[in-house]
Amino acid sequence: MKLPWSTVAIVGVGLIGGSLGRALLTRRLCHRVIGIGRNQASLAEALRRELVTDVSCDVAAVKEADFVVVATAVGSIPAVLDEVDAQVTEGTLITDAGSTKQSIVKAWQRKKGRRRGRFVGSHPIAGSHLRGPTAADETLFEGRVAVVTPTATTPENDVEEAGTFWASVGSTVFVMAPREHDRILSMTSHAPHVLAAALAAATPATSLRFTAGGWRDTTRVAGGDAELWADILLDNAAQVTRAVQQINGFTQRMLDALAAGDRRQLVRLLTTAKDKRNALGS
Amino acid sequence: MKLPWSTVAIVGVGLIGGSLGRALLTRRLCHRVIGIGRNQASLAEALRRELVTDVSCDVAAVKEADFVVVATAVGSIPAVLDEVDAQVTEGTLITDAGSTKQSIVKAWQRKKGRRRGRFVGSHPIAGSHLRGPTAADETLFEGRVAVVTPTATTPENDVEEAGTFWASVGSTVFVMAPREHDRILSMTSHAPHVLAAALAAATPATSLRFTAGGWRDTTRVAGGDAELWADILLDNAAQVTRAVQQINGFTQRMLDALAAGDRRQLVRLLTTAKDKRNALGS
Numbered sequence: 001m002k003l004p005w006s007t008v009a010i011v012g013v014g015l016i017g018g019s020l021g022r023a024l025l026t027r028r029l030c031h032r033v034i035g036i037g038r039n040q041a042s043l044a045e046a047l048r049r050e051l052v053t054d055v056s057c058d059v060a061a062v063k064e065a066d067f068v069v070v071a072t073a074v075g076s077i078p079a080v081l082d083e084v085d086a087q088v089t090e091g092t093l094i095t096d097a098g099s100t101k102q103s104i105v106k107a108w109q110r111k112k113g114r115r116r117g118r119f120v121g122s123h124p125i126a127g128s129h130l131r132g133p134t135a136a137d138e139t140l141f142e143g144r145v146a147v148v149t150p151t152a153t154t155p156e157n158d159v160e161e162a163g164t165f166w167a168s169v170g171s172t173v174f175v176m177a178p179r180e181h182d183r184i185l186s187m188t189s190h191a192p193h194v195l196a197a198a199l200a201a202a203t204p205a206t207s208l209r210f211t212a213g214g215w216r217d218t219t220r221v222a223g224g225d226a227e228l229w230a231d232i233l234l235d236n237a238a239q240v241t242r243a244v245q246q247i248n249g250f251t252q253r254m255l256d257a258l259a260a261g262d263r264r265q266l267v268r269l270l271t272t273a274k275d276k277r278n279a280l281g282s
Numbered sequence: 283m284k285l286p287w288s289t290v291a292i293v294g295v296g297l298i299g300g301s302l303g304r305a306l307l308t309r310r311l312c313h314r315v316i317g318i319g320r321n322q323a324s325l326a327e328a329l330r331r332e333l334v335t336d337v338s339c340d341v342a343a344v345k346e347a348d349f350v351v352v353a354t355a356v357g358s359i360p361a362v363l364d365e366v367d368a369q370v371t372e373g374t375l376i377t378d379a380g381s382t383k384q385s386i387v388k389a390w391q392r393k394k395g396r397r398r399g400r401f402v403g404s405h406p407i408a409g410s411h412l413r414g415p416t417a418a419d420e421t422l423f424e425g426r427v428a429v430v431t432p433t434a435t436t437p438e439n440d441v442e443e444a445g446t447f448w449a450s451v452g453s454t455v456f457v458m459a460p461r462e463h464d465r466i467l468s469m470t471s472h473a474p475h476v477l478a479a480a481l482a483a484a485t486p487a488t489s490l491r492f493t494a495g496g497w498r499d500t501t502r503v504a505g506g507d508a509e510l511w512a513d514i515l516l517d518n519a520a521q522v523t524r525a526v527q528q529i530n531g532f533t534q535r536m537l538d539a540l541a542a543g544d545r546r547q548l549v550r551l552l553t554t555a556k557d558k559r560n561a562l563g564s
Contacts, residue, residue: 197555198532273479
């Protein structure tokens with residue numbers, strides 16, 4: 001079987017990058033996976049866990065790859081893409097794994113005339129509140145959704161190659177514009193983080209012992225890295241604000257029903273929520 | 283060993299009642315556990331799973347018990363307490379397992395002069411979004427907190443007996459006034475339900491496939507029974523509203539930081555949330 005890629009470089013071997021490397025190797029989708037990063041301990045851990053076959057602290061190692069994935073924190077992706085692009089073999093396809101897409105794609109487009117590589121933005125929707133190569137899991141992308149976000153001028157072939165990449169590690173691929181992606185994710189990922197953080201912050205420390213599974217589940221994502229999430233939220237600020245306001249609209253309708261003692265309306269709103277939630281499974 | 287109770291009656295053999303019966307029997311804390319309820323299929327299931335030793339559709343079966351726990355839905359507890367009290371042997375201690383305490387305790391107090399039994403309110407903080415005897419788990423109360431909520435006139439002995447009961451199934455017992463309980467739980471349980479439901483309701487059905495663990499965790503409790511939760515929220519409406527407003531205050535501070543592009547402030551708020559969340563473990 002002719003493998004689609006010979007050598008894949010992954011910049012950033014954290015949860016996403018490490019899981020991706022392991023998935024590529026386990027599924028024998030390429031011969032070499034080069035893990036690139038600044039943290040030598042993380043690189044050593046990735047090597048020890050066989051998430052990658054090669055490691056390098058030098059982004060110039062991307063030269064040897066015929067596919068590059070930038071899996072660093074959202075805030076750093078545009079700068080890392082510039083570094084990668086300065087080093088790749090002409091024409092190499094590059095993608096990323098950032099949780100926001102509009103600003104990353106725009107940053108690439110801004111210097112489009114001077115790029116060596118080709119770029120299509122991606123977002124494998126498969127995170128966790130865990131971090132680092134120690135949390136890597138080769139099944140992380142299986143049965144999940146990956147979104148590929150071309151612009152109006154992205155060649156169809158590039159979209160297809162990026163899509164094939166994510167499909168090959170087990171994800172169902174959806175293609176949409178970067179702005180559409182950010183609009184949807186503001187509700188399905190970014191606004192939930194704001195709510196979870198607000199709930200955790202508002203709960204008095206002395207009340208924590210009186211929490212059960214409900215509070216724990218509802219606030220779980222608030223345990224995520226603060227710097228990382230600040231960048232995600234800032235990068236999608238307008239859409240996140242709009243999503244939070246839509247959620248607040250429903251909250252207010254429930255508070256109104258409470259104030260009016262309107263049990264029927266409250267049950268109706270809770271049932272809408274329950275049906276939506278149950279459509280997904282636990 | 284002299285057992286503290288000979289026969290315990292549990293009215294309502296759902297998740298809480300069923301788990302309690304099983305815990306009492308497994309730990310050999312009493313000889314008989316009488317499960318009482320209206321749903322014959324549930325009673326049969328409870329018997330089949332050995333959650334109880336006896337079942338009855340007739341609340342008069344509480345006569346045979348020297349301790350009675352009412353573990354029905356919050357909305358029904360005051361009426362069930364009246365039924366139980368009309369049947370118990372004079373002086374029997376009765377408690378409940380409702381998620382709110384103030385209205386239940388008040389309802390009991392209102393007819394205090396005419397009661398046959400003694401009553402102390404309880405809340406084992408150990409629920410789940412699952413329901414029914416099929417979800418029963420004898421370890422449900424282990425390592426959890428149970429709150430016992432006496433009034434100013436409840437005899438110390440009754441508080442101690444109710445506390446001993448919950449401690450005997452593995453819970454750490456806290457004693458506080460009903461109002462204090464409802465204030466704390468409005469933030470640790472009731473308001474989270476409102477937020478989770480609002481998020482689930484506000485998310486377009488077409489966006490559900492673009493959710494990952496974050497949305498799933500944050501909305502999990504919204505899958506709970508709508509009627510049951512409507513009663514809990516209505517029963518604690520003022521405190522729930524206050525808790526939601528406190529949470530909304532933090533949400534607004536995050537939105538303000540987003541609007542101002544104030545990364546430092548956003549990181550500060552997210553860090554406060556993260557520290558609070560991490561104090562609990564996953």
